Amino acid sequence: MKNALITGSTRGIGEQIALELEKSGYRVFGCARGQHDRKNFLSIDLSEPNNAKVLYLKAKEALGHIDILVNNAGMYDYCPVEKTDFNTMQKMINLNFTSAFLLCSYVAQDMKQNMWGRIVNIGSISGAVGEANASLYSATKSALSGLTKSLALELAQYNITINQINPGWVDTNLSESALNEEEKKETTEIIPQRRFIEPIEIAKLCKYLVSQDAKGLTGQSINLCAGLSCGA
Ligand SMILES: NC(=O)c1ccc[n+]([C@@H]2O[C@H](COP(=O)([O-])OP(=O)(O)OC[C@H]3O[C@@H](n4cnc5c(N)ncnc54)[C@H](OP(=O)(O)O)[C@@H]3O)[C@@H](O)[C@H]2O)c1
Incomplete structure (x- = not known):
């Protein structure tokens, strides 16, 4: 049985990934800031960089070892560049990039030993094509793409693959809080x-x-975006 660590597993994309992997027989350890009734779960804030290590150690203690890491937890901010404050910047870089980088570095040691591993980063098409007034968010997601490609090269010989999914707009709390009804309608029209x-x-x-079938796919960023990244 394979063990998976999924960040941001209590709602939206992360919750669906956790449910889908569990349905397929994987053992899942999840986390979020809020509480959850899942058995293997830690309530933790990943915008605090030291917490990535705490999460890794708890997950390892519960599961024994980690075969699969899904870096999903993330935050979004729609804000002109000159109004972006330093605290938001630090928090977003820590959550969207630093925690993902650190978790990769911790699980890589286990995966190398086991000669098998799968890492999936949840990026965004905002990191693939850019998004006006979301430069900070876009930059953190582009950084994840660089990490995905570089680690794919570094870990390939150990049967470890690392890929990125770049969603377009997804129906979740994140998009609901970013767009009001009118904006959602306008956005839908350009997708x-x-x-x-x-x-x-x-x-x-x-x-x-994360399946065995995908063993040849590594270092890739896949835009799952209903066509949004293809141009007008
Ligand atoms: N929705 C979209 O349109 C969209 C588009 C492109 C990319 N994405 C990316 O997809 C990923 C998931 O987004 P989503 O739409 O599913 O978001 P969501 O519905 O807001 O869910 C986010 C999950 O992450 C957890 N989380 C948030 N901040 C956290 C923190 N500081 N520490 C630990 N956990 C935290 C949340 O729980 P708590 O609040 O309890 O912590 C929740 O479980 C993100 O990386 C996002 O950037 C989303």
Whole structure:
């Protein structure tokens, strides 16, 4: 049985990934700031960089070892560059990038020993193509793409793959708090498929990426975005 650590597992994309992997027989350890009734779970704030180590050690204690890491927890901020405050900047870099980097560095040791591993980073098309008034968010997600490609090279010889899913707009709390009803309607009109992605679509792709069938796929960023990243 394979063991998976999933960050931000209590709602939205992370919750669907946790449910989908559990349905397929994986043992899942989840986390979020809030509480959850899941057995293998830690309430923790990953925007505090030292907490990545705490989470890793708790997950390892509960599961024995970690085969799969899904770096999903993230925050979004829609804000012109000149108004972005330093605290938000530090918090977002810590959560969207630093915690993911640190978790990769911890699990890589175990995965190398086991000669098998899967890492999936949840990026964003904002990191693939840029988003006006979300430069900080976009920068953190682009940084994840660099990490994904570099670690793919570094870990390839150990049967460890690392890939990134870049969602477009997804129906979750994150998009609900970013857009009011009117903005959601306007946004839908510029998406080629005229719809938001459902979290389960991301979860199904993630399930494939962590499977044995996907062993040749590494270092890739896949835009699951209803066509949004293709241009107008
Ligand atoms: N929704 C979209 O349109 C969209 C588009 C592109 C990319 N994404 C990316 O997809 C990922 C998941 O987004 P989502 O839409 O599913 O978001 P969501 O519905 O807001 O869920 C976020 C999850 O992460 C947890 N979380 C948030 N801040 C955390 C922190 N500081 N420490 C630990 N856990 C934390 C949340 O629980 P707590 O609040 O209890 O901590 C929750 O479980 C993010 O990386 C996001 O950037 C989303």
